Amino acid sequence: MIKPTPNPPQRLFTVANGISTEDLLVNLSETLASANALSCDLAFNLESSKREELLGVAQLIELAQLLADRVHTGFGPATTAA
Structure with a gap:
């Protein structure tokens, strides 16, 4: 039997409340580094x-890593490009 509408997406993972922003950013950074290493290793095969x-996917992951690192280290007040 084919259902007329698909099941709603199911939440498999969640982030616990009470984790500091810094800890979240560190975990994000480590996850991105792992994803980058995996994609590069696979690409070379x-x-x-x-x-x-x-x-190309590895490059996008690396860009996300740079953005996460910038947020984590902070860079002072926002500036606009001239």
Whole structure:
């Protein structure tokens, strides 16, 4: 039997309340570093366009890592580009 509407998404993971912002950012940073290492390791076992695609994903992960690190270390008041 085919249902007319799909099941709503199920929440598999949650973040516990009471964790400091700094701890959350550290965990985020470590998770991104792990994802980057995994994607790079996998990419180097591929060839051609699939390798390039996965290296592109690794680059996006690295960008997210840089953003998370900037938030974590703080960089003073926001400035606007001239």
